[in-house]
Amino acid sequence: MEYGLICTICKSRYDSVFGSQICKKCHGILEVEYKASPKKVDIRASKSFWDFESVLPNGDYKHYIVGGTRLVRGESNDNVYMKIEPENPTRSFKDRGSVIEIAKALEYGYSEIVCASTGNMAYSLAYYSKIAGIKAKIFMGEGANQNKVAKIKSVGSASVHIINGDFTKAEDLAKSYAEKHDAFLTGDYCYREEGQKTISYEVMGQLPDVTHIIIPVGNATLISGMFKGLVEMVASGTITRMPRLIAVQASGSDSVVEAFRSGSNAIKYMKPKTKADAIAVGLPKFGLQTLDAINKTGGSAISVTDAEMERMQHKFYEEFGMVAELGGVASLAALEKMRLSKKDRAVAIISGANV
Numbered sequence: 001m002e003y004g005l006i007c008t009i010c011k012s013r014y015d016s017v018f019g020s021q022i023c024k025k026c027h028g029i030l031e032v033e034y035k036a037s038p039k040k041v042d043i044r045a046s047k048s049f050w051d052f053e054s055v056l057p058n059g060d061y062k063h064y065i066v067g068g069t070r071l072v073r074g075e076s077n078d079n080v081y082m083k084i085e086p087e088n089p090t091r092s093f094k095d096r097g098s099v100i101e102i103a104k105a106l107e108y109g110y111s112e113i114v115c116a117s118t119g120n121m122a123y124s125l126a127y128y129s130k131i132a133g134i135k136a137k138i139f140m141g142e143g144a145n146q147n148k149v150a151k152i153k154s155v156g157s158a159s160v161h162i163i164n165g166d167f168t169k170a171e172d173l174a175k176s177y178a179e180k181h182d183a184f185l186t187g188d189y190c191y192r193e194e195g196q197k198t199i200s201y202e203v204m205g206q207l208p209d210v211t212h213i214i215i216p217v218g219n220a221t222l223i224s225g226m227f228k229g230l231v232e233m234v235a236s237g238t239i240t241r242m243p244r245l246i247a248v249q250a251s252g253s254d255s256v257v258e259a260f261r262s263g264s265n266a267i268k269y270m271k272p273k274t275k276a277d278a279i280a281v282g283l284p285k286f287g288l289q290t291l292d293a294i295n296k297t298g299g300s301a302i303s304v305t306d307a308e309m310e311r312m313q314h315k316f317y318e319e320f321g322m323v324a325e326l327g328g329v330a331s332l333a334a335l336e337k338m339r340l341s342k343k344d345r346a347v348a349i350i351s352g353a354n355v
């Protein structure tokens with residue numbers, strides 16, 4: 001779809017060839033703004049990620065494999081379904097956003113991308129950078145998961161820098177690297193959000209009567225992207241109602257849950273204390289959008305402990321023979337705390353499995 005970009009802070013507008021995801025006037029985050037109303041999509045008939053090309057920013061994406069993951073019914077509970085995002089090429093939902101970012105980097109003529117990551121996004125970007133023939137510079141916070149660092153390096157396209165500081169500081173370093181070295185700044189920005197909204201299109205096609213979608217929250221582009229997809233589908237007449245969106249965080253890193261519980265409109269930084277590295281983010285970038293998505297769908301926010309996630313990790317392995325990471329099964333741990341009626345149909349997003 002034809003589009004432009006608009007700054008979320010100062011409302012400056014840029015055309016689609018602008019070549020950055022950051023406003024050059026105020027350094028605010030840009031958002032994709034389509035030139036036409038969203039198109040109705042035949043979600044029931046869709047077979048792959050690229051069936052949703054009509055609702056994505058114009059671009060050359062076709063040679064990348066991504067998405068089209070299965071929705072599987074739980075063995076122990078008929079009301080519960082699982083969206084198996086580890087079926088993506090680098091075993092997490094991050095691939096959906098990475099293909100859009102890497103295609104845009106190529107379109108704008110960059111030979112290098114840079115990002116801050118807790119691991120999965122960097123692995124995903126390194127993988128698609130390799131396919132596209134460009135380099136990737138990765139900044140990771142102290143205490144980065146060494147298994148993930150090894151995976152990223154093994155791709156061969158990326159150099160990894162472990163910094164003294166947390167993820168938020170890594171993001172600042174990635175930003176300044178992009179400015180100094182003319183690299184394309186990738187990460188939790190607008191193009192990624194566009195790719196990630198396709199999970200909503202897939203879920204609504206696979207289970208039209210879904211009532212709840214439970215979503216792990218790190219930087220919160222997954223939930224904000226999924227909400228954007230739902231809003232578009234309602235506007236285009238593709239669906240008539242939205243399921244409730246339930247945000248899940250680790251109890252040692254649950255600033256959005258805290259804000260939701262206290263009815264606050266401000267998200268306060270919290271130093272992450274959890275083994276679930278994929279969702280250990282002190283100040284989620286899309287935290288406010290998450291509160292908005294929860295409120296507008298009648299959803300909620302739930303914290304889960306590391307022990308609860310570990311229990312679900314074992315249960316998921318017993319049922320599916322697949323080892324998901326702790327953040328990847330946070331949604332299943334949250335489900336244990338929810339009271340569903342017999343009519344409810346819940347989808348837990350299993351977001352990643354890089355362990």
Ligand SMILES: [Zn+2]
Nearest residue numbers: 007010023026
């Ligand atoms: Zn601006």
